[in-house]
Amino acid sequence: MSDKKLLLNLYWHMHQPDYRDLVTGEFVLPWTYLHALKDYSDMAFHLEQNPNARVTFNFVPILVEQLEDYAEQSRSGQWRDPLLRLLANPNLENITDEECRLIVDSCFKAHHEKMLSPFPHYQRLLKLYELVAPIMQNGQFHYLSAQYKADLLVWYHLAWTGESLRRKNKTVQTLMQKGVLFTLEDRQALLDVISETLQGILPRYQALLKKGRIEMTTTPYYHPILPLLIDLESARDAMPDAPLPQSATYPDGYPRAIAHVQAAQRYHEKIFGQPANGMWPAEGAVSHPALSLLAEQGVAWAATGQGVLANSLRKLGLPHDTPSQYLYQPYKITNGQQDIVCFFRDDHLSDKIGFEYSKQYASEAVHDFIQSLEHILANSEETPVVSVILDGENAWEYYPYNGYYFLHELYQALAQHPDIQMTTFSDILALQQKQALPAPRLLDDICAGSWVYGTFSTWIGEPAKNRAWDLLCEAKRHYDQQIHQLSAEQKQKCQQQLALCEGSDWFWWFGDYNSAQSVQSFDQLYRRNLSNLYKLLGLTAPAHLLQPISLGGGDAENAGTMRRGNA
Incomplete structure (x- = not known):
């Protein structure tokens, strides 16, 4: 490139697990449609405005499948989400105790x-609820x-x-101004807004993609940790002394990993009209076998x-003391036949x-971010490629106004900066192919790990996490024994249920370290999903699936919805 610039890859990862009970068809938790109302809508808006x-x-x-499901529910008016069904209920006088408790x-x-x-x-x-909570505990909902x-x-x-x-x-x-005594007509009007928003989410991103404003990527279908599906022992690459599940390996994990990747590629092209050039492996979890796959x-x-790269360079005996030495460039990983380019998160x-930045004024936060990029540029001999990658949905509830001012000012400042170019990962590959950028540096080996601490400690190596893996491995062994005896329709349902459990x-x-309330809801849903797998296989679920795996009780930063890359 003629003048040295900093190339910035901003990468927003959007993800929710499947909150549906695949046996009943009911949604168990509401987070997909709530984030659609708040975050998927706002994130599209900021790109539309800038x-x-x-x-x-990503x-x-x-x-995406759940967003499509909600859009279809909104068109039919047949809500399979219990909270939306209650919002639409014309008579809240006669709802059940269970529905009262849900509210x-x-x-x-x-x-x-x-x-x-x-x-x-x-x-x-x-405050009213807190006053009457003791009565509510006695079941008088x-x-x-x-x-x-x-x-x-x-x-x-x-x-x-x-x-x-x-x-x-x-x-x-109008509803916010009214504030109290909402009527059925008010609730129906709000449902109309929710319906319109849910139906519009995917078309808005499709339109941005068609205009060339964004790159869209995908993840293995149900968001599994590919390296652990392939080899549970890969956890010890970055955590040599980590205790692992009793099950030595996940049965047929490699073909299961391929199935998730292929299903994701097909579905992404169906929804967005073009294949995804790149992929965010679930949790940024990589290993040499996973990247080769x-x-x-x-x-x-x-x-x-970044931790994965630092661990890999340490493993290879290469410099890794300061990010300016190693971080701001893509790397090529090869198995001798196929290559893949890897980008690493700052x-x-x-x-x-x-x-x-949620704790600062938007202008101060944006100024600090720009200054940080300028510092990277000033200390780089070649064109730095900076990848900023994070959850695109959970951060904003901790910001004033859902991050409105921060994102507006950030996009504006970046787009106008003379020395910063907002790019995408495929833009970088295209520049390298044109030789406008140096070719990616070869990385001979990669240390298995994730974007969190460069390890898999968030998903394995702790008693409750290992227990969850053992329960999954046990269910998979039963699946392997039974699947051949089922009809084509039954097989399809079992495969879907298994994939869900592998997330x-x-x-x-x-x-x-996570809150008891959050742990309880996900613990119950995981055991429910495993039980449903047994049911679909025509088997009785083991009695131990009635026992909680984890109780939680901690107070993780940002309610456990996000983690820092470094401990």
């Missing part, structure tokens, strides 16, 4: 400082009136609307964490967005 910004989005297939258990689940405290009417509902429940349902959904909806949508503005499946590039900058999220939540 035509010179350029970023990459949408996990099972998230009061669910409708205060939001970051109170940023999503509840700003709204006096919502605060009042919380109807002590709270139907009007209270209607107001709580409305405010919960209003609190989960994105800032773009609050600024643009007249219905949302991706290369063999036609994936041109992948991304992972943990410091990514974690600043995820954890630090990374269940293992993420097990451990005492």
Whole structure:
């Protein structure tokens, strides 16, 4: 390139596990549609409002599948999500105790400082609940009136609307101004907004992609940790002394990994009209066999964490003391036949967005981010390629106004900066092919790990996590014994259920460092999913699946929804 610039890859990862009970078809947890209202909507909005910004989005297939499901529910009006069904219920007087419990258990689940405290009417509902909670514990859920429940349902959904909806949508503005005594007509109007938003999410990203404004990538279908599916022992590459599950290996893990990758590629092309050039392996989890698998499946590039690169360079005896020595360039990994280019996350900058900038004024945070990039550029001999990669949905509830001012000012400052070019990962590959950038550096080996600490410690190596793996391995052995006896339709349902159980999220939540409430809901859903697999196989689920795997009880930063790249 004629003038040295810093090339910035901003990469927003969007993911929710499958919250459906595949036996009943019911949604068990509401997080997919709530994040659609708040985060997937707002993140599209910021790109629509800043035509010179350029970023990459990663949408996990099972998230996209659920978004499609919700869009179809909204078109038919047949809600299979219990909270949305209650919001639509014309008569809240006669709902069951279980439905009453669902309302009061669910409708205060939001970051109170940023999503509840700003709204006096919502605060009042919380204070009323706290006054009568002792009575509620005795099962007298109807002590709270139907009007209270209607107001709580409305405010919960209003609190989960994105800032773009609050600024643009007249219905949302009217309901927030009204504040109390919401009628059935009010609830129906809010449902119309929710329906319109859910139906519009994927078309908005499809339009941005078609205009060339963004790159879209995918992840193995149900978000499994590929290296651990392939080889549980790979955890010891970065954690030599880690205790592992009793099961020595996950049965037929390599073909299972291939199935997730191939299914993701097919589904992504179906939804977005073009294949994904790159992939964010679930949790940025890589190993040499996993990257070789991706290369063999036609994936041109992948991304992972800075810790993985530092561990790999340490393993190879190469310099890794300061990021300026090694971080700001892509690397090529080869198995001798196929190559894949790997990009590595700048943990410091990514974690600043995820954890630090929410505590600062937007202008101060953006200034600090720009200064950090300028410092990298000033200390680089060649064109630095900086990859900032993080969760694109959970960070914003800790920001004022859902990160509205931060993202607006960030995109504006980056797009206007004379020495910073917003790019995508495929842009970098194209520049290298044109020889406008140096070829990626060869990395002879890679230390297996993830974007969190460069290890797999978030998913294996702790008693509850290992227990969860043993339960999955046990279920997989039963699956292998039974699957050949089933009809084609039964096989398809069992394969889907197994894939769901292989996702990374269940293992993420097990451990005492996460809150008891969050651990309980994911623990129950994981055991329910394993039990459903046995049921679909025509077997009786083991009695030990009735026992909790983990109790939690900690207070992880940002409610456990995100982790820092470095401990």
